[in-house]
Amino acid sequence: MTVDGKIATTCGKSQISSRLDLLRVHKLRSSMDAILVGISTVLVDDPLLTVRLMKQLNKGSDPVRVVVDSHARIPIESRILKTADRTETIVFVSERANEIKIRSVRSTGAMVIIAGAETVDLLSVLSYLKKMGFKKILVEGGGEINWSLLSVGVVNELIVTISPKIVGGRSATTLVEGDGYENISYAINMELKKVQRHKNGELVLFYEL
Ligand SMILES: NC(=O)c1ccc[n+]([C@@H]2O[C@H](COP(=O)([O-])OP(=O)(O)OC[C@H]3O[C@@H](n4cnc5c(N)ncnc54)[C@H](OP(=O)(O)O)[C@@H]3O)[C@@H](O)[C@H]2O)c1
Incomplete structure (x- = not known):
């Protein structure tokens, strides 16, 4: 995120951190069982969520990609679905x-699971992933998914890179969106465990919850 807490600009541009930090993220991804994102992140960024920078170094393998998408809005043309026959x-x-959209998503090779009545029930998602044997899940946003998971108390670690930039914008997505808490006394408390400083001024903060 930027120093002002934004994870994207008002236009949804989110390439905030450096290549060095991206390599750190790809290394982290390759140590995970799954990477989870919200559908808005897929719609705005069209990410691949692979570890391609590690593969360039002949290292790492792709974790399973998980998209939380209540209304099956994921585009068949998205890079995630276009590569779903190769990457789980x-x-x-x-x-x-x-139902018709679900069938066409399945035809790409992706698995589609129904979890929740109106919106996706994240606790059901986590228990499903646990049953599949997944132990380490990396959540890569966006702000709404971050809030939903943090507010139900299922996050045990937060890693955030602060890039020495300010982009402003009241509609720009922040690290954590959702309804928020009215009182500081309700805040989620974390313990700062480690800080890494990159030469370019980026700080990588490691928190435990
Ligand atoms: N800088 C970074 O590291 C970074 C990382 C990721 C994203 N981003 C940026 O963040 C922005 C997107 O973030 P966002 O906050 O708008 O959206 P998001 O968290 O990516 O996705 C939110 C959507 O997920 C769906 N969803 C389904 N069940 C949910 C649940 N239980 N809780 C929360 N969401 C649920 C909802 O849509 P449905 O109801 O339709 O399913 C909801 O609108 C983009 O601009 C992207 O570029 C930046």
């Missing part, structure tokens, strides 16, 4: 999702 992909939808 699970799309969690709610009972509201269109």
Whole structure:
């Protein structure tokens, strides 16, 4: 995120951190069982969520990609679904999702699981992933998913890179969105465990919850 807490600009541009930090993220991804993102991140960024920078160094393998998408809005043309025949992909939808769309998502090779009535129930998602044997799940945003998971108390670690930049914008997505807490006394308390400083001024903060 930027120093002012934004994870994207008002236009949704989110390439904030350096190549060095991206390599750190890819290394982290390759140590995970799954990477989870919200559907808005897929719609705005069209990410691949692979460890390609590690593969360039002949290291690492791709974790399973998990998309939380109540209404099955994920585009068939998205880079995630276009590569779903090669990289394992699970799309969690709610009972509201269109059956025909679910079938076309499945035809790409992605698995589609219904979890939740209106929106995706994240606790069901986590228990499903646990049953599949997944132990380490990396959540890569965006702000809404970050809030949903933090506020139900299922996050045990937060790693955030602060890039020495300010982009402003009241509609720019911040690290944690959602409804928020009215009182500081309700705040989620964390313990700062480690700080890494890159030469370019980026700080990588490691918190435990
Ligand atoms: N800088 C970074 O590291 C970084 C990382 C990731 C994203 N981003 C940026 O963040 C922005 C997107 O973030 P965002 O906060 O708008 O959206 P998001 O968290 O990516 O996705 C939110 C959407 O997920 C779906 N969802 C389903 N069940 C949910 C649940 N239980 N809790 C929360 N969401 C649920 C909802 O849509 P449905 O109801 O339709 O399913 C919701 O609108 C983009 O601009 C992206 O570029 C930046």
